[in-house]
Amino acid sequence: MIREHPTTAYTDQKPGTSGLRKKVRVFQQANYAENFVQSVFDVVEGKEGATLVIGGDGRFLNREVIQVAIRMAAAAGFGRVVVGQGGILSTPAASNLIRIRGALGGLVLSASHNPGGPDEDFGIKYNIANGGPAPEKVTEAIHARTRTIEVWREVEGSDIDLDALGETRVGDMTVEVVDPVADYAALMEQLFDFAAIRAAGLTMAFDAMSAVTGPYATEILEKRLGFAPGTVRNGTPLPDFGGHHPDPNLVHARELYDLMMGPDAPDFGAASDGDGDRNLIIGRSRFVTPSDSLAMLAANAHLAPGYSQGLKGIARSMPTSAAADRVAAALGIACYETPTGWKFFGNLLDAGMATICGEESAGTGSDHVREKDGLWAVLLWLNILAATGKSVDQIARDHWATFGRNYYARHDYEGVESERADALMSELRGRLGALPGERFGDLVVEAADDFAYEDPTDGSISRNQGVRVLFEGGSRVVFRLSGTGTSGATLRVYLERFDAARTDEDTTAMLADIVAAADAIAGIVRHTGRTQPDVVT
Numbered sequence: 280m281i282r283e284h285p286t287t288a289y290t291d292q293k294p295g296t297s298g299l300r301k302k303v304r305v306f307q308q309a310n311y312a313e314n315f316v317q318s319v320f321d322v323v324e325g326k327e328g329a330t331l332v333i334g335g336d337g338r339f340l341n342r343e344v345i346q347v348a349i350r351m352a353a354a355a356g357f358g359r360v361v362v363g364q365g366g367i368l369s370t371p372a373a374s375n376l377i378r379i380r381g382a383l384g385g386l387v388l389s390a391s392h393n394p395g396g397p398d399e400d401f402g403i404k405y406n407i408a409n410g411g412p413a414p415e416k417v418t419e420a421i422h423a424r425t426r427t428i429e430v431w432r433e434v435e436g437s438d439i440d441l442d443a444l445g446e447t448r449v450g451d452m453t454v455e456v457v458d459p460v461a462d463y464a465a466l467m468e469q470l471f472d473f474a475a476i477r478a479a480g481l482t483m484a485f486d487a488m489s490a491v492t493g494p495y496a497t498e499i500l501e502k503r504l505g506f507a508p509g510t511v512r513n514g515t516p517l518p519d520f521g522g523h524h525p526d527p528n529l530v531h532a533r534e535l536y537d538l539m540m541g542p543d544a545p546d547f548g549a550a551s552d553g554d555g556d557r558n559l560i561i562g563r564s565r566f567v568t569p570s571d572s573l574a575m576l577a578a579n580a581h582l583a584p585g586y587s588q589g590l591k592g593i594a595r596s597m598p599t600s601a602a603a604d605r606v607a608a609a610l611g612i613a614c615y616e617t618p619t620g621w622k623f624f625g626n627l628l629d630a631g632m633a634t635i636c637g638e639e640s641a642g643t644g645s646d647h648v649r650e651k652d653g654l655w656a657v658l659l660w661l662n663i664l665a666a667t668g669k670s671v672d673q674i675a676r677d678h679w680a681t682f683g684r685n686y687y688a689r690h691d692y693e694g695v696e697s698e699r700a701d702a703l704m705s706e707l708r709g710r711l712g713a714l715p716g717e718r719f720g721d722l723v724v725e726a727a728d729d730f731a732y733e734d735p736t737d738g739s740i741s742r743n744q745g746v747r748v749l750f751e752g753g754s755r756v757v758f759r760l761s762g763t764g765t766s767g768a769t770l771r772v773y774l775e776r777f778d779a780a781r782t783d784e785d786t787t788a789m790l791a792d793i794v795a796a797a798d799a800i801a802g803i804v805r806h807t808g809r810t811q812p813d814v815v816t
């Protein structure tokens with residue numbers, strides 16, 4: 280029996296950089312999650328008898344939303360739902376399952392690196408048949424549907440047992456509860472030389488931040504690769520991530536950072552975020568920026584079995600440093616520059632134009648799935664360390680000696696009043712035409728624009744993706760507003776300076792004049808009232 284629930288549309292269900300993200304309290308309003316899920320189902324075609332993958336990062340509300348989404352999928356005509364045991368699926372594992380099961384798509388329940396719990400954040404993202412986040416034309420259609428929705432539908436029935444592996448029926452639909460780790464771990468074994476990593480005898484610390492990668496990392500690192508018990512820290516996913524912010528950066532993964540900088544540092548340190556798609560890489564006394572990590576992985580990927588044929592191309596988001604471009608040029612392959620958000624990589628990966636992709640926000644991945652993948656990056660690093668016998672620090676130094684160094688930092692100003700942030704951006708956009716030729720200290724503006732991207736596979740155009748100010752000599756500053764925050768606005772300022780010769784300087788010192796220029800150009804202090812960023816990564 281299908282039950283129809285009359286509902287009233289909400290006006291704020293616009294997906295951002297990566298799905299719909301709101302405070303849990305917002306999601307707890309009557310019909311809020313149901314409206315969004317029904318809007319997805321109303322927009323997506325080909326549901327009859329099709330397979331849908333559902334899973335999340337285990338945060339507060341995960342199980343409740345999964346239960347109702349299963350009943351709604353049955354009412355929408357799906358033939359099968361594949362759901363991770365306990366409601367758990369990391370974002371890359373969900374992407375893999377969609378692909379290997381030939382699913383129509385998947386619902387990924389996560390607010391990623393945002394904190395979880397009754398007063399924190401929840402999110403819902405729809406991924407399409409290639410395993411990747413829905414492209415803008417789909418998210419725009421979903422958003423349009425949320426504004427007119429009047430009814431949502433479910434098959435009548437009780438909750439299923441999410442903890443018991445195996446199949447049950449909900450209405451005419453089969454629900455299959457699967458081991459969330461098994462297929463993903465098998466894929467990693469195909470891509471990387473597990474025997475070589477095991478034989479290298481490395482030591483490591485992996486911080487799962489009480490989020491979804493705990494079970495994956497324990498199985499892969501400790502069980503299959505033989506790292507010592509205790510290598511995985513904070514390995515049990517908790518609904519509130521233990522009260523921590525599951526964002527693997529130098530602020531929120533401070534303990535790992537301190538360990539890696541101290542006398543007892545193991546060979547390799549890494550962490551992942553709430554939903555398992557980000558990575559933090561720290562060698563003994565050597566932090567590797569995500570932009571550098573992308574470039575170093577691309578330069579060395581051929582050492583891993585899954586990439587021994589070489590790369591077809593590299594893609595990076597616009598705010599990510601140009602370090603990867605130098606690798607692409609040396610390899611004689613294309614480098615694509617896309618807007619922020621993994622959804623823009625999907626077409627390039629599908630078309631075989633890029634093999635490895637990355638973002639400055641600690642996201643790296645390849646064509647093995649259609650999401651960024653935290654553990655994948657960790658394993659590729661381990662494979663490279665094992666194959667070369669070098670330390671992280673040596674790999675970094677050798678890389679910079681060959682390619683030069685893109686000094687890089689991101690300054691985030693969080694919880695800025697939206698009107699003030701919007702005023703800063705619109706004033707900046709108004710100044711763009713006048714900037715070329717202007718001098719800020721020793722820096723001369725070469726070009727300035729509001730980044731627009733034309734997808735080379737389907738010609739679709741995405742405008743207003745962030746303001747770039749490029750200085751002569753390869754340095755630059757980028758300004759954009761976050762599309763994943765849930766309160767106020769977050770201004771992100773991306774700072775980059777290229778130096779071909781001096782590769783062992785202090786990043787803060789190397790970027791000081793660009794920081795000053797950024798404020799002179801955008802009036803950050805004047806508009807936001809802030810003299811310091813909240814987070815520097």
Ligand code: VG1
Pocket residue numbers: 296297390391392393552556557596619620621638639640642760761762763764771
């Ligand atoms: C941020 C990052 C972006 C990333 C996105 C989703 O978006 O900057 O690079 O793709 O988060 O990552 P924004 O709009 O807040 O800058 V995740 O791990 O939160 O799915």
Ligand code: CO
Pocket residue numbers: 391392552553554555556557
């Ligand atoms: Co994430």
